Amino acid sequence: MDRPTISVVIPVYNSAEILPALIEQLLPVLHELAAASEVILVNDGSRDGSWSVIGDLAARHPDVRGIEMMRNYGQHNALLCGIRAARFSLIVTMDDDLQHPPEEIPKLLTKLSEGYDVVYGTPIKEEHGLWRDLASRMTKLALQNSMGAETARKISAFRVFRTDLRNAFADYRSPFASIDVLLTWGTTRFTALPVRHEPRRAGVSNYTFMKLLTHAFNMMTGFSVLPLQVASFLGFACACFGLLILVYVIGRYVIQGGSVPGFPFLASIIAIFSGAQLLALGVIGEYLARMHFRMMERPTYAVRSTTSPEEKV
CATH class of the missing domain: 1.10.287 (Helix Hairpins)
Incomplete structure (x- = not known):
């Protein structure tokens, strides 16, 4: 079986401490899995020197590319930027905090090869607090109208999908973006499987209860009647x-x-x-x-x- 070509898109926000460990753990997995690969780090207005770290990583690793946004636009907007810049046939998206173990990527690719277009890595057990879990559930509830109840319950920022799907939203222009909803414009072949979810290596999550609540509201009013x-x-x-x-x-x-x-x-x-x-x-x-x-x-x-x-x- 031919090895695929893979682009990994990672939105970065105030993660200067974690990025070197992330790349060190991710690149060996990609080199084993893919015929060709790249890691696209999209700096979403970080204030802690993340862009400098990205520049150093890109200089040391030919597979690493960096994109710096003009300001903080939000996780999904940064993802959309990276998705449009991807050069290979499959796209993997993951967080910048190593809560999504790179070693779980082969599981997603195996499931994708069964004929699906999008595969989510659903955490077996999420390492979040009560308010974050509540906000996540509200976000998934907001997605049900666009994606269907079964799919919405299993969404995650850890996903793999075919790059061709981006053609369905190539002309999308709006300050309110939701990658999960945009993917539904190109396919209905979604699935999910359980994966490990690790504790954050350093710092605290930047996705607060209010940010998730705002994102859910934006999805309801921006993509649904x-x-x-x-x-x-x-x-x-x-x-x-x-x-x-x-x-x-x-x-x-x-x-x-x-x-x-x-x-x-x-x-x-x-x-x-x-x-x-x-x-x-x-x-x-x-x-x-x-x-x-x-x-x-x-x-x-x-x-x-x-x-x-x-x-x-």
């Missing part, structure tokens, strides 16, 4: 509730000859309808904001420099 459907359903439910109240008030007036007393009751009804209207307006406003950003053609990312000056990204 589910919030609009929820707002419509809520508005319909409130209208039905108001109609029932009206029938009750008129019925009581006809039968007993009096109206329903009490300001709190009326105030609560007004609050329910006002809240439903504001919620619907807020959801519509989020969609209008995204249309506004698309009309401005705001880029998904911008590259400051690369370790190969002649290279275009």
Whole structure:
């Protein structure tokens, strides 16, 4: 069986301490697996000297390439940049903290060869805290509408997919990116298998509860009409509730000859309808904001420099 060619894309943020160990552990695995390989380190606005470390690694290892973003754009935007720069037939994405062991990559490739287009390495046991796990579950819930429940439950930043899939989103231009959703534009052949998940070697995770929550919200409003459907359903439910109240008030007036007393009751009804209207307006406003950003053609990312000056990204 011919060995594949592999591009590994790794978004980097404040990981100067870990990068040398990551490359030292990753390159031997790639050299054994692939006929040709490369590691693309995308520096996403790090503030700790990560770009300097990437430059040193690229100078010492011909297989390592570095891309420096103009500022911090977010993990998925950095991934998209690296994916578009990849030169080989398969792309592996992984985190920069060695929580995804490179030794697990062969398992993903074996599963991919069974006819799938995307394979996720789902952690057997995640080494996160309560809030991070909760935020991860919310993110996966947001993905269900785009990917299907079974696939969304097993997504991970540790994935391998065929490079040809990027043709499906080659023209995508938006500041809000989700690699997992974009991959669904090119295929439905997803699968996942359990892999080891190691503790972070140094520092703390940069993906906080609020960042994951924001990412989930961006996915729901940027790639799905589910919030609009929820707002419509809520508005319909409130209208039905108001109609029932009206029938009750008129019925009581006809039968007993009096109206329903009490300001709190009326105030609560007004609050329910006002809240439903504001919620619907807020959801519509989020969609209008995204249309506004698309009309401005705001880029998904911008590259400051690369370790190969002649290279275009």
